Amino acid sequence: MAADAYQIEYHAELGREPLKQRLRQFRFAIRQIVRRRELSRYEPALARPDVHRVSSRLRPPSHTYCGYRGPWIEDYFFRAFAGNSLGTLPLTYIPIFWTDYYLHSQIHLYSPNEFAAINAEIERVLHEELDPSRGYFTILEYDHPIWNWHRFPRNVLVFSAGGGGDIPVPLLNGSPPFSCPPKDILVSFMGSLGGASDRGGVRSRMEEACRGLAIFGEGEAWHDVMRRSVFTLCPRGLGRTSFRLYEALSCGSIPIYIWDDVEWLPYKDVINWDDIALRVRVDQVESIPERVRSHTPTDICAKQRRIAELYDEYFTFPGTCRQILRVLSTIQSVADMLAITSRRQFG
Numbered sequence: 001m002a003a004d005a006y007q008i009e010y011h012a013e014l015g016r017e018p019l020k021q022r023l024r025q026f027r028f029a030i031r032q033i034v035r036r037r038e039l040s041r042y043e044p045a046l047a048r049p050d051v052h053r054v055s056s057r058l059r060p061p062s063h064t065y066c067g068y069r070g071p072w073i074e075d076y077f078f079r080a081f082a083g084n085s086l087g088t089l090p091l092t093y094i095p096i097f098w099t100d101y102y103l104h105s106q107i108h109l110y111s112p113n114e115f116a117a118i119n120a121e122i123e124r125v126l127h128e129e130l131d132p133s134r135g136y137f138t139i140l141e142y143d144h145p146i147w148n149w150h151r152f153p154r155n156v157l158v159f160s161a162g163g164g165g166d167i168p169v170p171l172l173n174g175s176p177p178f179s180c181p182p183k184d185i186l187v188s189f190m191g192s193l194g195g196a197s198d199r200g201g202v203r204s205r206m207e208e209a210c211r212g213l214a215i216f217g218e219g220e221a222w223h224d225v226m227r228r229s230v231f232t233l234c235p236r237g238l239g240r241t242s243f244r245l246y247e248a249l250s251c252g253s254i255p256i257y258i259w260d261d262v263e264w265l266p267y268k269d270v271i272n273w274d275d276i277a278l279r280v281r282v283d284q285v286e287s288i289p290e291r292v293r294s295h296t297p298t299d300i301c302a303k304q305r306r307i308a309e310l311y312d313e314y315f316t317f318p319g320t321c322r323q324i325l326r327v328l329s330t331i332q333s334v335a336d337m338l339a340i341t342s343r344r345q346f347g
Contacts, residue, residue, distance in 0.1 A: 003116035006105065010115075013108045021108070028109040031061040042082035050089045052136060054125055057118055058096045063103040066243075068173040073161055074099060074139050076317045077324065090331050091157060094125065094138040102142060126153060135337040137328065140165055143239025154341045155334065159324055163240025166340050167327055168266040170246050171239070175316035180252025180304055181227050187214035187256070187292055189233035190222035191244065197237045200260045202282050206235050209285040213292065227251040230300055231278070231292055233258070240264035249276070249315050252304050256292075258282055262345050267314055267323060275306045 062070025074097045136156045143162030158165030232248035235258040248255040256278040313319045
């Protein structure tokens with residue numbers, strides 16, 4: 001979004017609810033001060049040669065989603081990276097919290113001057129400061145391309161949770177401990193079936209194919225229903241995946257991941273997803289009832305056991321950080337990285 005367009009939206013929002021919006025902005029300003037003080041203890045670690053230093057304003061407070069207030073993977077990795085004595089990495093880390101900045105901008109918490117200054121710094125970092133002969137990496141949580149930021153230079157490797165970048169990582173809202181309570185529901189889906197979440201008509205087609213097989217609903221009971229479900233329908237949403245897929249794994253419910261253009265699943269080099277999930281392309285959703293009913297109790301128990309074995313190492317924030325470092329350790333040169341970014345996916 002251009003600074004001029006943001007300024008127009010900012011004043012329009014202020015005109016609709018002046019007192020409420022001013023209060024939001026005041027609270028956010030306080031949160032920014034607290035966040036900068038909180039993260040200041042990590043600043044000395046950012047002098048490392050494998051970090052591209054950016055200003056602290058590019059690491060804003062965490063956003064809130066469905067009651068979860070963070071940290072998110074961008075923030076969590078920053079703390080883990082800066083707070084530990086790790087060996088020098090083959091690529092240089094760009095520690096920007098892209099998603100927090102984007103979502104705070106969406107509700108106009110920044111003044112127009114702040115917004116313009118942050119945007120200018122991002123443009124400067126990505127398109128002026130980076131050495132074209134070096135390799136860099138960054139982490140992007142959000143579930144679809146953010147403004148023009150998806151035009152990352154090819155020498156920036158993007159670990160992406162939501163479905164736009166180079167290397168998939170899990171889309172997590174926290175790291176709940178694994179559990180597998182008793183199940184008395186075969187298949188369920190609790191969530192929106194329409195609107196922006198029904199991108200490409202994936203959810204509409206899923207509902208039609210699974211009517212009579214699955215329980216559909218919305219509301220606060222979603223987690224209880226998921227915990228009681230042997231299988232959870234996990235269609236893509238606005239992005240190429242969803243939080244739901246990993247929430248299902250956390251409670252021993254076998255995800256049925258439904259995708260369309262790109263199957264955005266992490267760790268395919270080390271995990272056989274068929275051991276823990278059903279993977280269904282949208283043009284094959286009619287096969288879901290038969291595939292579900294073909295699972296014997298033994299098949300279901302095997303998948304649940306494998307989920308339990310993998311969960312902590314791959315589907316939590318600490319595990320995800322370790323896996324990012326594992327992938328980085330396999331990149332020995334800029335040429336290796338460019339071979340990955342040449343296949344970059346955004347949509």
